[in-house]
Amino acid sequence: MELKIRNLSISSGGPLVAILNEEDSVKLDLKALDRVKLKKGSKEAVVIIDIAKRSIKKGTISLFDEVINELQAKNNEKVCVSQEPLPQSLQYIKKKLDGGDLSKMEINEIVKDIVLKKLSEVEITYFVVACYINGLTLYESAYLTEAIVENGKKLSLKKYPILDKHSLGGIPGNRTTPIVVSIVAANGFIIPKTSTRSITSVSGTADTVEVFAPVSHPIEKIEEIVKKTNGCMVWGGALELASADDKLIKIEKALSIDPRGIMLASILAKKAAVGATHVVIDMPIGKGSKVVSKKEANILKRKFLQLGKLLGMELKIVMTDGTEPIGNGLGPALEARDILLTLQNKGPEPLKKKALILTSTLLGMVGVKNPYKKALETLESGAAYTKFKDIIKAQGGNPNVRVSDIKIGKFKSDVKAKENCIIKELDNKLLTSIAKSAGAPFDKGAGIYLNVHVKDKVKKGGILYTIYAERKQKLDYTLKLFKKIPIICEPIKNQ
């Protein structure tokens, strides 16, 4: 059957979709989500169909940009439409739905079809929910990891060992990555670190590093940076290193679910895609972070280690304090200042200490003797700072930037203690909300600077924290909106 093309002039962003008139769909014996092959001259595309009752004219087929490009088609041209069988992967999704275990081949087929945009969002949702309710076996998680890596791009460094780090996240101001990378690379080890931008947090590592240098580079450029400096600190998002994973995450976000089997695969796939052989995982525990209890942390740790073994990847899990921010700054520029200060041996002590623990774990895994001492020396001698500058330069940034060059929002408001008190608790979630309301991470200079941490004593009138914003209205709005102070203090009686 021939139909006339209508160019929607918009990208579907996801699967290849075409929209048909209802009557034409009956003629072609098609229902929504069936597949058809479109043929125009020598060009072909298999697309998922959607059916519209009114808005699509009889005899026409509406196509999104992706399909238009694939067919090199123009508005009003004719295209030949014929039925195509449904992808085999739908059978495997059904199998998982009905409680079956999937084989390596079956999982690979599902992931391949996700990447090739052969599955609709509804179909991918079936898979995600089936994994969530019925769970994944350890083997299925391993197959999923491998399939995500296989069906994405890979960094090809041809070195051994390759080190990497991941934080389960959930707490603000936990910006250890640039320090870890600098120390590891300064010791001659390869660490090609890719990071995320913020999705719901105050700042992602990529947002913070961007204060120093561009973070969005093609794969070839990243390989070059790592060859030159042993390390990098780049944004993973643009690389399609594990593109199936990005699509699974989008679906998971819809109901804020985190199917454990997929989460594990998702994290390790991104490590495997850069060729990592030794990985340290920072697992913050505590209210407001992703893992709340020690018990939960132990279960997750065991699963990580088992999966690492199946994948032939050395893993160490470091359980850390997730009850309060690590550095003082929350927000890209404020965090960047903390990092630079730490590299210059003037930064917040908890950030330095945590970075050293993670780094020494990694160095220990690759045979460095007295790794903590070694890491400390590398940092305090300035060797790490020098390496940091090399990497920033290689990424196209200014290596000589000083702390005072990092612009912080010029509108600020101090929040002070109402009496002499001792700090009991910092509320990670509320701090995040306030910093975001002030403009972070989009306004790089916006955020919060903490003057206190848990157990600190503060006198009446002493500054608890300062809110920074780049725009006055953002600051005013934040002060109006958040009346509650995100820090719990216990009064101290005058002695």
Added chain:
Amino acid sequence: MELKIRNLSISSGGPLVAILNEEDSVKLDLKALDRVKLKKGSKEAVVIIDIAKRSIKKGTISLFDEVINELQAKNNEKVCVSQEPLPQSLQYIKKKLDGGDLSKMEINEIVKDIVLKKLSEVEITYFVVACYINGLTLYESAYLTEAIVENGKKLSLKKYPILDKHSLGGIPGNRTTPIVVSIVAANGFIIPKTSTRSITSVSGTADTVEVFAPVSHPIEKIEEIVKKTNGCMVWGGALELASADDKLIKIEKALSIDPRGIMLASILAKKAAVGATHVVIDMPIGKGSKVVSKKEANILKRKFLQLGKLLGMELKIVMTDGTEPIGNGLGPALEARDILLTLQNKGPEPLKKKALILTSTLLGMVGVKNPYKKALETLESGAAYTKFKDIIKAQGGNPNVRVSDIKIGKFKSDVKAKENCIIKELDNKLLTSIAKSAGAPFDKGAGIYLNVHVKDKVKKGGILYTIYAERKQKLDYTLKLFKKIPIICEPIKNQ
């Protein structure tokens, strides 16, 4: 934040969706599937957002027809965009996902949001899959039925009793409805029958009735037809009687799953929406029909009866033979001929018998004595035929149509027995495929006429069945494609 409207000039068909540029979404702190309120003057709309990386310009928001209409907006006008909380129903879907039982209020909220287009397809899929894997309790099915009815349009006949019939379907040529409706209505009982069009079958009841009269009428017109004639035979699809249901079905079709709890609710909601108080359900059993085994049928029967009780609806389940077609004709016009012949007492015996069993069950339920005899008399006396003509006339058709007026495809091909044999089996699925390939249901005159049924004897060269098509190329194509004969014969040795 203000964005410039870009009119996509296309209907989304489903939920209210707007597409933003990625950078704007970060500024607004939004991720895909978050909700925003759009405000333009006094007009407002809450929409689900999708995020595009490239195809959407910064500072613009792309809107589908539904939203454009709601805002009465034009291209390039500005609209004010602000965050909206996620619908509460997502929490209830999450609860079902995690194995919880939902309350009446919670299910109603989910269904209401589906109808109001407040949930995305991904979110509805979460609900469908959760119901499929975790199942619905009997109470949840009842709540779902009530919610579907409450949140759809209803027929308001203000009569008691109101009779109805439903067939679980799956076998071709099972066109008892027009006969049942005619007999019941001729006996003075109200039977406002709505039917479906074919989705994957040779013909839906609505497709077949359309050979006699229009089947697509607004609710007020249907009420009028029923007031005049006691009955109707209309297409339910355009009425939005149970519109939530249509959306659930679309999602279920994606993976051809049939979550039992939803299926039961779906069927009974469509009966409740017309006000039915007494319903007979035709449950064909056998290979190729929806219910394959007697055991399965009994489980389903029990569930139907329990659910009917909770809903205050009288139900009877009639288990019937689902192993072969009931009438001789498969395809709209060929089935219409069977119906007319039956009303004139010249039709195929199995069709007549099955229609009488279903009708007498219904008549018995509302207190008619000797209901089978009564049904038979109504049919054989011509009273049912007279009533049929009244209904056809009321729906705008020609009541005086003769069998010879019903046009059958002029291209035909007989398939003959190769030897003397006895008919062992008819393959429902293959018969369906052949008839559809010949053009049914879109070409009303296309399909198959069966000369034999199971246990019939046929001589060498005798006609087994005839394929009809309205277009020669369709017939040629069908003959070329289907080499296998959908009838299994066992040779009879010459005695």
